[in-house]
Amino acid sequence: MSALAVFLIAVGIADICRKLSTHRWPGLVAGPLAVIACAASAGLWHRGDIALLVVAAAVSVAWVVLGGASERTGTRHGRALTVFGVGAALMVAFGGWASEVAGPLGRWLPWVGLDEVEPGRALMILAIVLLQLVTANQLVRLILGAVGAVRPAGVPQPSDRLKGGRLLGPMERLLIVGLGLGGQFGAASAVIAAKGIIRFPELNAARKESADSGDSAGSGIDEVTEYFLVGSFASWLIALAGLALTAA
Structure with a gap:
C-alpha cells in the first residue's frame, strides 16, 4: 500500500497548496514534489516504485486541474472524481510492484520511540x-455536484443555510480517524450521531423558513436535507475508508 499512501499524500499536499495560494502553479508542482519527497524519505527507488510514482505524480496534477475547473464552472464533476478513482485504483491494482517502506522514515520511527509502528x-x-483536510472536502463537493445537490454559481445554494460545513467537515473526519486509530469506535460513532443532533435545529429552521416564505427560487428544505445527508454520508465514508486503509 506504499504507492497508494504516496498518491494520497501528493494529492493532499497539492490541494492544500492550491487552497492557500491565489496562483495555480503551487498546486500543480506540489504533488510531484511531494512524490519525490516521499520516495526519498521512504526508500522507494526501485523500478516498480518509480513506475507507480510517476503515475501518482501525473494523476495528482490532473486532479488539481480538473478539480479546479469543476469548482470554477460548477460542471463536469465526474471527470475529477474519475481521475481520483482511477489513480487510487491503479495504486492498489499494481501495488505489488512497490517495495516495502524503509529509508530514513524506517530509521526515524525507532529513534522517536515508535519502533512498534511499521x-x-x-x-x-x-x-x-x-x-481528511482539503481533499476530502473537494471529494464531497464533487459528489454533491454529481448528484445535483449543488446549484450553479451565482444562485442560492443549500449550503447557505448550513454554516461552517467546510470547517466542521475536516474536524469531524479527523476526530473519527483519531478515535478509530485509538480503538475508540464507540466514541467515533457518537461523533457521527452528534452531527445530526447539532444540525437538527438548523434543518428545522430552514423548514419553517421555507414554509413561511413559499419562495421556490431559493433552496427548499428538501434540497437542504439532501445536501446535508449526501454530504454527511460521503464525508463519513471517506473517514471510515481511511481508517480501513490504516488497518490494512
Missing part, C-alpha cells in the same frame, strides 16, 4: 490525515 503504516496514517 513504516508503511506510518506513511499511510500520514496520507489519511492529509486526505
